[in-house]
Amino acid sequence: MNAINSMGPIAGDRSSNGAHSGSGNADCAGGSVAVPDSAPSADGKVRLRFLGSGDNFGSGGRFQACIHVDTGTTRFLMDCGASSLIAMKRAGISSAAIDAILISHLHGDHFGGIPFFILDAQLISRRETPLVIAGPPGLEQRIREAMEIFYPGSSGVERKFAVQHVEMNEGETTDVGGLIVHPVRVIHGSGSPPYALRVECAGKIIAYSGDTEWTESLRTVADGADLFICESYFFEKQMKNHINYRTLMVHRAELGCKRLIITHMGEEMLSRLGEVELEVAEDGMEVIL
Numbered sequence: 001m002n003a004i005n006s007m008g009p010i011a012g013d014r015s016s017n018g019a020h021s022g023s024g025n026a027d028c029a030g031g032s033v034a035v036p037d038s039a040p041s042a043d044g045k046v047r048l049r050f051l052g053s054g055d056n057f058g059s060g061g062r063f064q065a066c067i068h069v070d071t072g073t074t075r076f077l078m079d080c081g082a083s084s085l086i087a088m089k090r091a092g093i094s095s096a097a098i099d100a101i102l103i104s105h106l107h108g109d110h111f112g113g114i115p116f117f118i119l120d121a122q123l124i125s126r127r128e129t130p131l132v133i134a135g136p137p138g139l140e141q142r143i144r145e146a147m148e149i150f151y152p153g154s155s156g157v158e159r160k161f162a163v164q165h166v167e168m169n170e171g172e173t174t175d176v177g178g179l180i181v182h183p184v185r186v187i188h189g190s191g192s193p194p195y196a197l198r199v200e201c202a203g204k205i206i207a208y209s210g211d212t213e214w215t216e217s218l219r220t221v222a223d224g225a226d227l228f229i230c231e232s233y234f235f236e237k238q239m240k241n242h243i244n245y246r247t248l249m250v251h252r253a254e255l256g257c258k259r260l261i262i263t264h265m266g267e268e269m270l271s272r273l274g275e276v277e278l279e280v281a282e283d284g285m286e287v288i289l
């Protein structure tokens with residue numbers, strides 16, 4: 001048995017409205033060393049876990065964007081922010097036990113963990129199976145540059161595993177290691193096209209906004225999804241390139257998802273959680289689909 005059931009709160013019951021328990025990070029801070037997650041889930045469910053539900057600045061002591069999904073046959077990450085390897089180790093997830101990493105956009109709190117992931121896979125977990133990383137155009141170059149900045153010479157070394165970069169074009173459905181990924185263009189300056197991602201896996205649809213201000217694209221990506229995970233950086237503060245809770249609630253009825261969970265929360269948002277009527281992600285929170 002892997003460590004999934006022993007770590008963090010479980011939010012599989014849809015009737016538990018408002019799964020948040022405050023603005024702190026007690027679930028994460030209280031986590032002990034977990035048993036390594038060596039085998040995929042085998043019960044036919046899709047298990048999703050928020051490894052990081054915070055913003056780029058670690059607000060509330062939360063880790064940066066990273067969501068772990070286990071379909072029973074494939075295990076993948078949606079986003080891999082700079083802190084993600086730490087969050088993975090806290091949850092007992094090995095860099096050798098991830099088949100694919102899907103990146104919404106090329107900001108450090110969404111892809112900055114990849115250099116550490118790759119080096120850990122090479123030197124610590126001693127991975128030997130291929131790794132697929134999919135994201136916007138420019139992905140491969142930006143990862144190479146990040147590796148060279150952090151650890152000069154690290155991007156070109158020979159490894160025991162291949163890294164396949166898949167640069168997805170907006171609106172084009174792409175097969176990423178058996179995951180059907182549909183990237184939808186959103187509004188968020190990041191040096192390359194930013195995406196919301198719609199992922200079909202094991203008969204479920206998981207939609208994820210990445211970072212964006214409100215756009216009709218969110219209706220597209222969320223439509224019919226079993227779960228839509230949406231950024232809610234602020235409660236009511238307006239900022240270009242990002243969405244706040246008030247705006248999301250104005251458009252809530254337009255989102256045709258079966259379930260909505262908000263994430264990527266900054267300090268202002270975390271200080272207003274008591275007023276929030278949506279499900280709120282926590283680091284370590286598990287969702288079963």
Ligand SMILES: [Zn+2]
Nearest residue numbers: 107188190211
């Ligand atoms: Zn961003």
Ligand SMILES: [Zn+2]
Nearest residue numbers: 056107109211
């Ligand atoms: Zn971000």
